[in-house]
Amino acid sequence: MSTMAEDGFASHKRDPVKSSVGGVASQKRRQHAVAVRKERRESLVRAKRLCRVGSSGDDADTPLNNAMMVDEEESVLDAQAAAAVEELKSAVANQGKGAMQKVVGALRELRRVLSRTEFPPIEAALEAGAMPLLVHCLAFGSPDEQLLEAAWCLTNIAAGKPEETKALVPALPLLIAHLGEKSSSPVAEQCAWALGNVAGEGEELRNVLLSQGVLLPLARMMLPSKGSTVRTAAWALSNLIKGPDPKAATNLIRVDGILDAITRHLRKADEELATEVAWITVYLSALSNLATAMLVKSNVHELLLHRLATSTSLQLLIPLLRSLGNLVAGDSQTTSAIFMPGQEITGKCDNKYNIIGVLTKCLKSEHRVLKKEAAWVLSNVAAGSVEHKQLIYKSEAVIPLLLHLLSTAAFDVRKEVAYTIGNLCVAAASEQDSGRLSLILDHLVFLVEKGCLPGFIDLIRSADTEAAKLGLQFMEMVLRGMPNGEGPKLVEREDGIEAMERFQFHENEDLRNMANGLVDRYFGEDYGLDR
Amino acid sequence: MAMMVLDVDPKADSGFPCWNPVRRRFAPESPFFESGNIERELLAKQIALDLGEEEKHQLWRLLDDDCKDLFCPIVGCRARLTSLENFENHYNSQHAAACSVCYKVYPTSRLLSIHISEAHDSFFQAKVARGYPMYECLVEGCGLKFKSYKSRQRHLVDKHNFPTSYDFFKNKAAHHPSKKAREKKIHRKQAATTHKHEEDEEEEGTTSQKMDVEGEASVDSLTSALSNLTTGSTPSSVSFGRRNPRGLTFVPRSVHQRNNKKPEDSTPPP
Numbered sequence: 001m002s003t004m005a006e007d008g009f010a011s012h013k014r015d016p017v018k019s020s021v022g023g024v025a026s027q028k029r030r031q032h033a034v035a036v037r038k039e040r041r042e043s044l045v046r047a048k049r050l051c052r053v054g055s056s057g058d059d060a061d062t063p064l065n066n067a068m069m070v071d072e073e074e075s076v077l078d079a080q081a082a083a084a085v086e087e088l089k090s091a092v093a094n095q096g097k098g099a100m101q102k103v104v105g106a107l108r109e110l111r112r113v114l115s116r117t118e119f120p121p122i123e124a125a126l127e128a129g130a131m132p133l134l135v136h137c138l139a140f141g142s143p144d145e146q147l148l149e150a151a152w153c154l155t156n157i158a159a160g161k162p163e164e165t166k167a168l169v170p171a172l173p174l175l176i177a178h179l180g181e182k183s184s185s186p187v188a189e190q191c192a193w194a195l196g197n198v199a200g201e202g203e204e205l206r207n208v209l210l211s212q213g214v215l216l217p218l219a220r221m222m223l224p225s226k227g228s229t230v231r232t233a234a235w236a237l238s239n240l241i242k243g244p245d246p247k248a249a250t251n252l253i254r255v256d257g258i259l260d261a262i263t264r265h266l267r268k269a270d271e272e273l274a275t276e277v278a279w280i281t282v283y284l285s286a287l288s289n290l291a292t293a294m295l296v297k298s299n300v301h302e303l304l305l306h307r308l309a310t311s312t313s314l315q316l317l318i319p320l321l322r323s324l325g326n327l328v329a330g331d332s333q334t335t336s337a338i339f340m341p342g343q344e345i346t347g348k349c350d351n352k353y354n355i356i357g358v359l360t361k362c363l364k365s366e367h368r369v370l371k372k373e374a375a376w377v378l379s380n381v382a383a384g385s386v387e388h389k390q391l392i393y394k395s396e397a398v399i400p401l402l403l404h405l406l407s408t409a410a411f412d413v414r415k416e417v418a419y420t421i422g423n424l425c426v427a428a429a430s431e432q433d434s435g436r437l438s439l440i441l442d443h444l445v446f447l448v449e450k451g452c453l454p455g456f457i458d459l460i461r462s463a464d465t466e467a468a469k470l471g472l473q474f475m476e477m478v479l480r481g482m483p484n485g486e487g488p489k490l491v492e493r494e495d496g497i498e499a500m501e502r503f504q505f506h507e508n509e510d511l512r513n514m515a516n517g518l519v520d521r522y523f524g525e526d527y528g529l530d531r
Numbered sequence: 532m533a534m535m536v537l538d539v540d541p542k543a544d545s546g547f548p549c550w551n552p553v554r555r556r557f558a559p560e561s562p563f564f565e566s567g568n569i570e571r572e573l574l575a576k577q578i579a580l581d582l583g584e585e586e587k588h589q590l591w592r593l594l595d596d597d598c599k600d601l602f603c604p605i606v607g608c609r610a611r612l613t614s615l616e617n618f619e620n621h622y623n624s625q626h627a628a629a630c631s632v633c634y635k636v637y638p639t640s641r642l643l644s645i646h647i648s649e650a651h652d653s654f655f656q657a658k659v660a661r662g663y664p665m666y667e668c669l670v671e672g673c674g675l676k677f678k679s680y681k682s683r684q685r686h687l688v689d690k691h692n693f694p695t696s697y698d699f700f701k702n703k704a705a706h707h708p709s710k711k712a713r714e715k716k717i718h719r720k721q722a723a724t725t726h727k728h729e730e731d732e733e734e735e736g737t738t739s740q741k742m743d744v745e746g747e748a749s750v751d752s753l754t755s756a757l758s759n760l761t762t763g764s765t766p767s768s769v770s771f772g773r774r775n776p777r778g779l780t781f782v783p784r785s786v787h788q789r790n791n792k793k794p795e796d797s798t799p800p801p
Contacts, residue, residue: 476547
């Protein structure tokens with residue numbers, strides 16, 4: 001029986017060898033894990049979606065858990081992919097009886113291999129020669145099952161890395177063709193999904209698809225009132241029209257029945273479908289003036305406001321809010337149409353269905369994106385007419401909320417809130433006044449008294465040039481506009497002078513000049529002498 | 532991007548670009564919308580992949596850390612910032628060297644030490660009075676020294692293209708010292724009989740600055756440390772471990788808001 005010491009000694013002797021072997025392996029695992037994590041993160045934010053469960057629900061493979069893959073699993077899948085492709089190859093070559101069944105069987109096996117995990121063995125499949133086979137399987141007249149399985153394989157291949165998506169180019173015209181009204185619904189939907197992934201890859205592929213005529217058949221798939229096909233088509237369309245070229249957006253709104261379908265879905269559809277349609281309106285309102293005009297004419301903004309007021313789904317709220325924002329940020333004609341004069345202004349300010357109420361709700365949300373984009377929209381409202389500014393100013397809920405956010409929220413939210421507050425304090429240059437800006441003293445005095453100045457001074461200290469400029473500009477209004485020469489005292493009290501002095505060493509010349517100009521003008525030699 | 536039109540308001544004759552409220556529009560692919568776009572994809576896949584809340588937060592943190600292209604804006608720094616929220620930390624640790632006497636803050640230790648010599652050192656002033664060139668050129672590596680503040684200023688403008696309006700060491704602390712400096716001053720006035728020390732700034736035409744030098748226990752250690760000062764050294768001894776008064780910004784904002792009312796300031800007499 002060995003003593004403890006001996007044991008300890010023995011194991012101590014053994015350990016170095018063990019740990020060095022373990023060390024290399026664990027380091028490799030860690031590196032692999034980091035790479036997988038990075039890839040995972042990228043795949044999660046990519047605009048492409050894997051299809052892992054069939055729309056019919058049956059024949060669903062139990063997907064492996066989503067834990068990070070280890071080397072061994074990966075190579076097993078690669079081998080399976082290669083094997084499945086080989087099987088498909090021979091099935092396609094086979095001319096005898098039951099050939100068709102064999103092809104479908106082989107396709108199904110390949111599809112399963114490509115749907116099992118988050119990172120399908122796409123490269124292995126392509127290297128084994130999957131693409132020409134899959135294109136072959138999309139031939140006209142093929143049985144639905146074959147088309148479905150082939151399209152499913154292509155969907156998941158397209159969900160991978162850019163070069164993998166690009167591999168689908170030979171298959172595109174066929175996929176588009178199978179969107180036709182004679183195709184069975186699941187087949188059309190699966191093809192739409194694959195095309196959506198291709199469109200999500202980038203502008204180049206989008207243009208290819210558009211030139212091949214994808215828009216019309218895909219748009220038609222959106223016309224029915226419900227079904228998963230409608231939702232998939234809407235999603236694919238949103239990827240197709242996202243630009244930056246506005247042509248696709250403009251062509252989409254011209255499709256017969258589309259405008260009606262969009263408004264119908266925004267009004268009545270379930271939240272999942274409404275979400276995809278809302279993304280379509282995001283791009284329409286951002287890119288196409290024609291679409292914007294048509295949407296406003298159909299009172300889409302009312303629908304947006306209503307949904308925004310009643311929904312609680314973050315997924316839906318984001319595109320609704322952004323669509324509204326795009327409309328408000330548009331030309332003044334559009335904006336005046338949204339603010340129906342009379343109704344909005346004389347009505348109760350805190351009505352939850354009007355724009356201020358809706359934006360207040362979003363500002364109160366816990367989600368940073370909603371707060372930021374709501375503040376952006378509000379800042380554009382505040383950049384409007386004096387009546388619009390008063391709408392905001394008079395709202396009991398909004399002002400305290402803005403002040404609170406200015407001092408406590410995340411940076412990007414604070415910046416937008418700063419725009420809002422500043423816009424409330426000054427009226428835009430009008431042609432009559434020979435381009436002069438006039439301070440709205442009531443608003444400025446009130447907001448400063450409520451303590452907004454420290455928030456702006458904080459922005460002056462930020463590393464972000466735009467934010468620093470905002471802070472300095474607001475400070476200038478305070479210094480110039482506060483009555484009884486109170487401005488400089490207030491600024492000093494909040495350490496504004498020190499904040500401005502930082503700019504002596506700042507690399508941005510404009511900011512340096514602005515800061516120095518203010519210090520020289522308001523805190524020069526005479527400061528403090530007239531006390 | 533926001534477009535702030537240059538103000539043509541005759542009142543703002545200095546050319547200051549006043550706040551002009553304009554609507555801001557962004558293209559769909561603008562970085563402005565990036566976080567919302569990412570949220571869209573994460574949410575869509577959340578259901579399919581059972582992403583837990585914790586995992587989503589982790590992902591957000593990873594994405595936030597990808598703060599590319601954000602650099603410190605202080606001239607010559609070039610440090611990459613990990614986030615805007617961290618800028619304050621970076622600034623205070625790297626760029627804020629605070630004078631322990633007057634609490635004025637400088638972006639480099641070198642400038643701080645020059646300031647201390649010129650503003651708080653009676654030996655410095657004695658040498659100046661005897662005609663020695665004591666005023667160093669502010670540009671590191673130049674090495675030239677001048678007999679007066681003004682001649683150094685001229686040198687900066689002529690040889691180093693500094694703007695004429697630039698006055699690095701215009702001692703604004705004299706006219707409106709920081710809150711902390713004022714509070715300290717009040718305290719000192721009550722604690723000991725003060726002895727006014729005149730700072731030589733006549734050439735500038737500014738009113739002279741009065742600084743309490745004696746009655747300050749640390750002055751002796753300060754002056755002995757000063758005689759050992761050389762350009763470029765890190766005078767960590769000078770700051771005496773006192774924190775930058777702006778350290779207050781580290782306080783969580785909600786707390787900061789509460790202790791905001793400062794006592795009535797008392798600007799020093801001219």
